[in-house]
Amino acid sequence: xxxxxxxxxxxxxxxxxxxxxxxxxxxxxxxxxxxxxxxxxxxxxxxxxxxxxxxxxxxxxxxxxxxxxxxxxxxxxxxxxxxxxxxxxxxxxxxxxxxxxxxxxxxxxxxxxxxxxxxxxxxxxxxxxxxxxxxxxxxxxxxxxxxxxxxxxxxxxxxxxxxxxxxxxxxxxxxxxxxxxxxxxxxxxxxxxxxxxxxxxxxxxxxxxxxxxxxxxxxxxxxxxxxxxxxxxxxxx
Numbered sequence: 001x002x003x004x005x006x007x008x009x010x011x012x013x014x015x016x017x018x019x020x021x022x023x024x025x026x027x028x029x030x031x032x033x034x035x036x037x038x039x040x041x042x043x044x045x046x047x048x049x050x051x052x053x054x055x056x057x058x059x060x061x062x063x064x065x066x067x068x069x070x071x072x073x074x075x076x077x078x079x080x081x082x083x084x085x086x087x088x089x090x091x092x093x094x095x096x097x098x099x100x101x102x103x104x105x106x107x108x109x110x111x112x113x114x115x116x117x118x119x120x121x122x123x124x125x126x127x128x129x130x131x132x133x134x135x136x137x138x139x140x141x142x143x144x145x146x147x148x149x150x151x152x153x154x155x156x157x158x159x160x161x162x163x164x165x166x167x168x169x170x171x172x173x174x175x176x177x178x179x180x181x182x183x184x185x186x187x188x189x190x191x192x193x194x195x196x197x198x199x200x201x202x203x204x205x206x207x208x209x210x211x212x213x214x215x216x217x218x219x220x221x222x223x224x225x226x227x228x229x230x231x232x233x234x235x236x237x
Contacts, residue, residue, distance in 0.1 A: 005031045006038035007053035007079060016051055016102055023111060035059035036137045039067055039173040042074060049075040049114060058142050059135050066129055066182060069175045077110055131182040134162055136170035143170060147183050151214050153193040165198060165216060188212055188222045188230055196234060
């Protein structure tokens with residue numbers, strides 16, 4: 001099993017890594033110190049299991065799960081120092097949870113269950129709460145942008161970016177699929193999502209092409225395939 005560990009406490013990461021490294025069939029592919037690094041690692045490495053701290057600054061473990069693409073969802077074993085988080089963990093369809101410091105005997109029970117259980121379940125977290133803010137990593141910081149401040153999102157060869165109503169665009173580790181499913185954004189093109197609150201007009205060109213003009217004057221392409229669905233969601237037909 002390929003494993004990613006996400007925990008903001010270095011000692012806790014070292015402890016669970018030391019225990020897991022004693023298992024011949026487990027390979028730790030990444031250790032992350034926050035949720036943003038965790039999302040990036042899961043998107044890049046597609047681990048079978050993530051050992052995830054519930055309590056982390058800025059973006060908690062539970063919030064991190066709601067930001068993952070359901071198709072890339074690994075098994076999740078929560079790590080927590082507080083027993084009262086157990087119910088919350090299972091409400092989030094966690095595979096298991098372990099109290100810190102991790103008891104090797106209890107970890108062995110979890111690993112045996114993981115080995116019996118097989119592959120990942122991609123639809124586990126579809127019911128997670130909608131996103132209220134989008135984490136955008138920067139140099140020595142993570143910017144949390146409120147969803148209603150975002151004008152549109154786009155996918156480029158270098159990744160996914162959100163553009164705010166003030167103009168700047170920011171990189172995010174979240175996928176367009178996650179943004180489409182967890183926010184009110186509407187897909188207008190294979191590479192674009194638009195916030196319906198920021199649409200000023202829909203322009204039909206003489207050549208047959210269609211564009212959305214945002215309240216700030218940005219022009220976004222609308223694909224023919226998605227035009228009908230977009231008009232229906234906007235109540236225009």
